Amino acid sequence: MNQPQSNRVAVRDVTFGAGVKIVEPCNLYDCEIGDGCFVGPFTEVQKGVVIGARSRIQSHAFICELVTIGEDCFVGHGVMFINDTFAAGGPARGDKTLWRNTVIGNRVSIGSNATIMPVRIADDVVIGAGSVVTKDIAAAGSYAGNPARRLAPRS
DSSP, X not given: OOOOOOOOOOEESOEEOTTOEEOSXXXXXXXXXXXXXXXXXXXXXXXXXXXOTTOEEOTXXXXXXXXXXXXXXXXXXXXXXXXXXXTTSSOOTTOGGGBOOEEEOSXXXXXXXXXXXXXXXXXXXXXXXXXXXXXXXXXXXXXXXXXXXXXXXXX
């Protein structure tokens, strides 16, 4: 009888700052997590990801390669980061030259179940739950929807 290849959930080759709290099971590998961060259960933080100090990553989040998250950020439950835009008409299938990076500024809050495509998000931004961010966000403010758009300020 054939046996499948089995990769176990693991925390390996991670550079942790002081006072980091993780709740297992989580899959963290070859990444950097700054001082005072929290990482909830059932998360995956992939190779090369950098998470700034005092940021909180809630349960079931997926943070793929080529993502940088600033300081004092909040990533809600089930947030998905995407680095493959299907630029060649389908999945990159291992051709990492087709992947794109994502940079999240400081003090950014991302609501539960949001999807973040390869973009740059400025400091002091709030992304509503369930939003899909498809373009760079250059100005502080609140954004929501699919695709995410700036919400009008209250008067």
